[in-house]
Amino acid sequence: MRAIGIILAGGNNHRMKELSQKRAIGAMPIAGSYRSIDFALSNMSNSHIQKIGVFTQYNARSLNEHLNSSKWWDFGRKQGGLFVFTPTVTADNSYWYRGTADAIYQNLSFLKSSHEPYVVIASGDCVYKMDYNKVLEYHIEKKADITVVCKDMPIGANVERYGTIKMNEDSRIEEFEEKPIVAKSNTISCGIYVIRRRLLIEMIERCAMEDRYDFVKDILIRYKNQKRIYGYKIKEYWRNIASVEDYFSTNMDFLKPEIRDYFFKQYPDVYSKVDDLPPAKYNVGAKVSNSLISSGCIVNGTVEDSVIFKKSFVGNNCYIKNSIILNDVYIGDNTHIENCIVESRDTIRANTFYKGEDGIKIVVEKNERYVI
Template identity: 35%
Template sequence: MDTMGIIFSNVHDGDLKELTEMRTFASVPFGGRYRLIDFVLSNMVNSGIHNIGIVAKANYMSLMDHLGNGREWDLDRKRDGLFIFPPFARQDPDIGVYKGRLEALAGILTYIRRSAEKYVVLANSDIICNMNYRDVIRYHEEKEAEITVIYRKMTVSESNAPRCTYFYFDPDQRLSGMAVRPPYGGEQNVSFNMVVMERGLLEHIVKEASAYHYQSFDRDFLQRRCRDFKVYGYPFEELYLRINSIAGYFDANMRMLDPATRNELFYSHGSIYTKVRDEIPARYPGESMTRNSLIADGCVIEGEVEDSVLFRGVHVGKGARVKKSILMQDTRIGENACLTYTILDKDVVILPERILTGYGSYPVVISKGSIV
């Protein structure tokens, strides 16, 4: 497909502050063995996109370690492939790194200009779905659009509204207006923060944004200029999960316990790929018990695990009980400890007899490497 992709890895860091202190949003672990970026990256590769740039901003060591040279996604190529762009330096050191999509794109304008593809797909990592971008490009061409935005019609609560962007369309699906971080909810056309346009148009937009010091693509450009371009909306109507808060992240992982959800997210338009790490199978010695849980390779379960997601190398001690929890790589749970509604980052140690209890809407989060 004559299309390149650009993924922004840090845009939503503030939504998962407890989990992004030492990593980018895109590299947050998900579903027992994956990272959030695996979904959008795999969707692009499965759609025939093989020139993909990853825009980083801060704490990108784990992202680079996970992606490597892109071999798992068939992106270790002599031509095109995977490109990771660290934050660019500014002439004025007081300004710091970029603050929005447009400034980030200005920093990689040479990469965009030197690419040969006709179209470009811009995306974040906060939407978990299995999407075929070929369908979006086909729609873009049928509408003779200059810009196509991907959205979902849904009911939005008032508390979630400030995290969203709403689109308003005419009967032909042409964008007529939009609201960025609105204070109201209701049934709305909610942006997926995914955009398709011709590469040449993107160059023009980035140059104009630099001249006027625009930062946000939605607020500073699209909202002001949507009537100056042929902007159309593409409705995505299949299963998706949105990660825009700790509670949303917890709920999305819990939904992965449903086989129907897993099958649709991982296989409907192609497989979701990730970095492969060889481990021995999980072991269940003694009187261990598990119910309705995802247990990754390398785990040792000596206690009870129910309705939980365990990443590689987790050890649950004798008599320990883990329920409705997410335990990331190499976590250690001491004997007779009890965890309910918790999220434990990598390398956490829970001492024997400890009790941690949260709520579904407010799970307890323990940061990486902590001893509790």
């Protein structure tokens, strides 16, 4: 493909509460065995984009560990590769990334040293499948300066936390509002853009000269009347992990057979870093219904309508319902967990009761697992 890829995975989101205290949103576990950034990386790989830059910043340790090898997504045999950029102190600059445009500006040499004519920019916190080649073909056909991937949200959805757009009959964007107080449209931006590489360099350099740092506010909204900015609508599954409720419902979507079939049984595939773990083990007395149980888990109790991530242990007479158990959690005997998200590496003592009454409860227990 005649494009390089940029994945923006550096931001923090306070609506994720305790879940984002030790990891970036791009590293949030999804569907038992994946991270949220895997979907953007897999889309890049399946679209034959060979050169990818991932911009990380906030709590990037687990995300950097996940990205320590490009082989899982098949990037860069002899050309291209997977490049991870974190903020660095230089003679000219000692700032952290002050916004999405500033993140690109601080790594502008990555764009300038590339030869591909186009750039695909994506967010690292969205769950979806997409062939970016189709967006690029649409971009060229429309003779667009920038193409924004967008989606019509159902009536009544909370679109005020997204960027909302209005298009004319030719799909050219006429209005673009970032997180409006009252939305005038239910069409939202999906945070995926196609732009010519030279134009992007020119715009980013101009933003930096004027002390502007945000890609949406300072490029898309500012230039909407001067540049040819078009929208490309998608109808397929797309979710943004922007809050605890979004994260919970996105994982619960994977309990639906049609969603699992779409992501895991239909071409193209979704790739992730592979851990060499044994298959899940169900001991005598275990009862599991409508749940995802990942590799390395041992289940003794009852699990209903839940997602259990890798290397978790469920004790005897436990009852887990409508919950998400993250990686490497030990749950003691006779424990009841309902409507909860249990943080990774937690140790839940025996005879414990947790239930989310008014929404989803986040459980963070750091008890010592092994006592000498």
